[in-house]
Amino acid sequence: MRVHHLRMKAFGPFADEAVIDVDRLSEDGLFLLHGPTGAGKTTVLDAIAFALFGRVPGARGIKRLHSDHARPEDVPEVVLEATIAGRRLRITRSPEHLRPKRRAAGTTKVQAKATLVWVDGSGPDLTRLPEIGDAVVRLLGMSAEQFFQVVLLPQGEFARFLRANPDEREELLERLFDTERFGDLEDWLRDQSRASAAALAERMATLDRLAGQIAAVGGVELPTDPAMEWAEAALDAARETAQRTAESADVAQRELDRVHRTHDEASRLAAHRRRGVDATARLTALDARAGQLESAALALAAARRTATIAGVAEGHDHATAAADDAERDHRAAVDALADLPEGATVATQDVDAVEAAITRWNEESGRWEPLARRVSDRSRLVDEIARIDAQRNADDRQLGELQADLDAAPARRSAIVASIDAASAAGNELHRLEVEHARLGSITTALTDHATALRARAVADVEVLDARESHSRAREHLLDLRERRVAGMAAELAATLAEGEACVVCGSTEHPAPATDTAAPTGVDAAAERAAEREVTAAEERRTEAVSVTAALAERIANLEIVIDGASADAVAADVERTASAVAVARATAAELPRLQDSLLDLDGRVTLRRNEISEMAAAAAGREERLRSLTAERDRLDAEVAEATGGRIGVAERRRELAELATRAARVRDTLHSLVRARDRHTESAERLRKACAAAGFDDVGAARAAVATPTQVAEWERDLADAATARAAAEETLTDPDVRAAVDSAPADLEALGDELAAARSRRDVTANDAAVARHRVAELEVQVSQFWAAADGLEPVRARHAELAGLAELVSGRGQNARRMSLRSYVLAARLEEVLIAASARLRQMSSGRYEFVHSDAAGPRNRRGGLGIEVRDEYTGMVRAATTLSGGETFIGSLALALGLADVVSAESGGRVLDTIFIDEGFGTLDPEALDLVMAVLDELRSGGRVVGVVSHVEGLRARIPVQLHVQRTELGSRVRVEGAVGVS
Incomplete structure (x- = not known):
């Protein structure tokens, strides 16, 4: 693999884009990557590893990769161009990171992305993370862990x-190195050994469990090593017991059957005797109720006769109620008419006088009708005038409000414009404040970690001193034991010496000064010496661990002090509080900008709308005033006509309502009087029909008939009592005629209680013996199954034990x-x-x-x-x-x-x-421990590596290397993030 080009942006300490031309650095075959601690030297190697594998080496793999110096919206990205296995490719990767939300406060997670482009056009480009990872591993021929060790030499x-x-x-x-298959073999053998051990333990447990069950069920003592003969003897004893208990159960059952037959016969006779006694008692009780039952029969017959006059009586009751209702209605109508001044004299007169008054009042109301139609128009005029007047008042109020709103608009507009300017300025300032606040937060965390590390360092220093003292004491104790033991061994050897015989140590036959028992310490053996050696080893491990912890804490404290850079906790806390407050204020102010801009647009629109509304309302007011004057003149003319017609005594509508009420109430008096006459005639007719019906049913008068009436419930009760009495008498008489009952009544009663006791005793004896027999049979059945299982378990134990021994030995060997x-x-x-x-x-x-x-x-x-x-x-x-x-x-x-x-x-x-040839390797730190001569030898090896065509990058801050390696990549640390520059014989870039 040869690296050609590397570009980083918003990655680690590199906020701005950092471009490294590795081909240029590689022209001499050897270059130095140097810079101050924390500048980002190792981050350059991390970027190469991240581009290839999507993660970075070691403990650095868990840190956040997005640069703290970059803006939150900047996307972290690494672009690597390299040739691997003869194929040139370009990988672009962006890690998972957080960015600010576009339409709300807070952040949102952005998923990791990557692309692989074949620069030589040798295949389709890749965009899926798993595909890219597989392609890189396939080309390199090694995993990420191997690459981190053999290319980025830590x-x-x-x-x-x-x-x-x-x-x-x-x-x-x-x-x-892939040893997974050998580990799988170890695991498989270990699992097989465990499984066979479990199977053996299960077999042994099954055998012990079955032996325990046989002993418990058979009631025999469990031997130390139960054998098959013992199990069969327990089964034979159980079978003998089962035979004996079965014979006892048969004898008890025969005795129970005999006693049961005797008890059943006595119980049957006693039941018949009770039936005869009960029947006689029921007949006596019925004879005592004979008078009551006869009265019920007479009342039932009279009630049944009233059924023929029920309908006539109900009709008479309805007629009586109707006459009473008609009387009340007529009296109410007369009282209502008499309440009116003109109706009092008419209310008590006959029908003809009432009819004449109704005609007179209706004619007078008709004469008022033309004028009434004119008066109805007045209400419409009054309502319209009131509506227009109310509309005028409402419009006047609204017009005042619109004008006030319009007058206040300029001041409100100026305030909104000023707020918009402030929100825009706050938005411009927000990013700077957030970056500053994040930087102060990092320093605050570093201050806290620094204080914690100092306390831990103090504890670790004490632990180092204590560990060193413990190690010294343990070593002195070991040396003392060894001296004492050697002295003791010399005395033992001296005791075996004989004059003229060779010494087993030196071979001499002369022994001028043999050691004596009194000169040798006692009580020291090899076990004590081994125990002391273990104490020394443990103390040495403790000392090494303590020194390692102290060194790690010292390195952490130094790194934290670089971050703190002399800042005090109080000053940083004050700055954090100040910037947090400023960020909150700026964020809140900037968030108001969209709302303020909308408010300005709304205000300008409202001003235009208000002006249009005021113009429209002024035009509407002029037309409304003209309409109001016309309606008022028409109302005044109508009032003059009504006053002239009525003389001002009463209104037309009021008089017409008065006449209508008189006619209505008089008509009610007339109608109720007619109804009253008809109701009285029907009442007289129904009374005569009822009298005739009562006489036909055999009642002396209506009162006697009404007294004989009974409710359906009472009739049903009488019928049920009479029927029950008849049924009970018939059943009792039938029982007394039964031959078995007569014979039982005539015979002497048996002692059922004594017979019951005898039956219970026989049943108890039968139950005990039957239970004993069942238990014995069940014990035999259980033992037969358990003895069979015991034999099978004992027979299969040895093969399982042999297999386990073989598997356990193999598992122990390979582990x-x-x-x-x-x-x-x-x-x-x-x-x-x-x-x-x-x-x-x-x-x-x-x-x-x-x-x-x-x-x-x-x-x-x-x-x-x-x-x-x-x-x-x-x-x-x-x-x-x-x-x-x-x-x-x-x-x-x-x-x-x-x-x-x-x-x-x-x-x-x-x-x-x-x-595959690894054309580019990096060596990370460690040169500071070499003296000049050793450094020369190491440089010779590096020269040999580059002479073979490799490019070697040395990562170090050792000053001596800067003179030995002319081509250098200098990583510079600044407040705004790190930068890189190439220095060397070819110039500076």
Whole structure:
């Protein structure tokens, strides 16, 4: 892969567009990427990684990529042009980010986007993220994790890899080399072992459960190791018990049947006797009610006779009510007519006089009709005059309001225009205030994190001191134990010496000064020494961890102080509060601009409308006044005519209403009088018909007939009582004629209570014996099933146990446990082979950079405290011929070793990816630990890399490299965001 061109915008610290011509930087094959801490050197590498894979390496992968220096609406974007596997392409990516909403306050999420364009025209362009990712991985032949390690060489991570324990190395190697199938095999064997263990445990549990059930059901003692003979003996004993209880149950059932027959016969006779006694008692009770029943029969017969006169009586009642109603109606009509002055004398006269008065009043009303029609027009005139007058008053008020609104319009317009100007200015100022507020917010967060980090640093410093003291004490204790043990071992050896025999240590036959028991400390053995060694190891790990935490906190504090840049918390808090208030005010003011512009348009429209309305109302008022004068003159003429006709005594309409009321009330008197006469005649006729009907039904008079009337409910009750009495007498007489009843009454009564007790006792004996027999049968059935299951479970146990032993041994072996002496899992074994390849390639680089002194040695020995082995890294020192741990290298040597590892890993992964050449690599930091001689050796290796056609980018802020590498990419940090410039022999851009 060769990078040609990189462009960034609103990405990380780069707010404005930053363009890097990598082809120009690559002309010499080696260039330096430098700049102050936090300027964005690593962001350049992040941009390349993001363009290819859509994410950035390591912990930086979780940070927000949109530049804090850019405007919120600016779209973060990276464009990378490169040649991969012989195909030139251009990738444009934009990460997920937030932008301001266009029509409301707040932000909205914008999804990540990407495009891949084949610059050489070798295929269709891609726009879907998964397709682009697959294409990049296919061309590179490596994953994102591999690319981050072999192209963007992170020296700090390889230094940690060099010093790491095997588990940590395994984690990195698994990300770089595909060992998933070996891990799947380990997991499969482990799962199979667990499944077989579960199956074996289930079989054992089933066997124990069945034995427990056999012991519980059979009532026998559970032996320590239950066998099939024990289970069969329990079943035989249960069968004997079942036979014995079945015989007892048969005897008890026969006795119960005999007692039951005796009790049933006695119960039958007692029931017949009770029936006879009950029938006799019912007949006696009916004889006592004979008089009452006879009275009910007579009343029922009389009530039935009244049915023939019911209709006539009802008609007479209606006629009586109608006569009373007619009398009341006539009296009310007379009183109503008498209430009128002219009707009092007419109200009590006969029909003819009333009819004459009605005619007289109607004729007089007719004479007033022509004048009444003229008077009705007056009401219309008065209503129209009042309506016009009210309209005039309303229009006058509205005209005043319109004129006042029109007069106030200029002042309101000036105020709105001023508010529009203020809102426009606030909108222009809002972005600057938001950027300033965001910057102050970042400083506030940094101040808080800085205080927290300082407190944590103080605690960490104490922890470092304590860890160092603990390590010193543990080491002194270990040395003391070793001295004591060595002394004790010398005494033991001396005790075995004999004069003239060779010493097992030195071989001498002379023993001039053997050690004595009194000179050797006691109580120290190998176990105590191993325990002390574990304490030293634990203390050393604690010390290393504490120092690492302190260093990390120091680095974090330094980075935070760069962000804070000397600002005080109080000043920043005041500025945050001030800018927050200013942002809120500016946002609220700017948000009013659309409403104010609409208000100005509305006001101008209202002014035009008001002017038109005032003109229209003035024209309408002139026509209305002319109409009002005409209507008033017509009303006055009509009033004069009415006054002349009536003499001013009463109005025409009032007199006509008075005459109409007199005629109406008189007609009511006439009509009610006719109705009263007819009602009285009908009442007399109905009374005569009722009298004749009562006589025909056998009643002396109407009163007797009415007294005999009964309600339907009473009649039904009499009929039901008489029928029930007859039915009860017939049933009682039939019962007393039954032969069984007569025989039972004549016989002596049996003692049912004694017979019941005997029956209950027999039934209880039968139930107990039957239950015992059923329990015994059920126990036999259960035991037969359980013994059969017990035999089957015992027969299938051994194959399951053998399979589990085989699977467990294999699972332990491939996972680095059990009989695996090297404590190396199958996956670790594969990774160890890959690590060995990496170390062979890295050793060639290391020998060159160390002037032939060092080379890597792969160790497959198990780790301390029985840890799994296979991934150990040691260093052979050719100066001493010794192989020692990689952790003993100095700082500069560690950097050289980690760089050699990184380059060796790049070679191996490149070979794994199909031999694709990585034409461009970046080495990130670590050169500050080298002395000048070591730096020369490293530079020689870099020269060798570029002489092979590769482009090497060194990322560092070490000043010494600026003199050694003339072509440089300088990242400059400014308040408005970072910038890049190319410096070197070809000029500055």
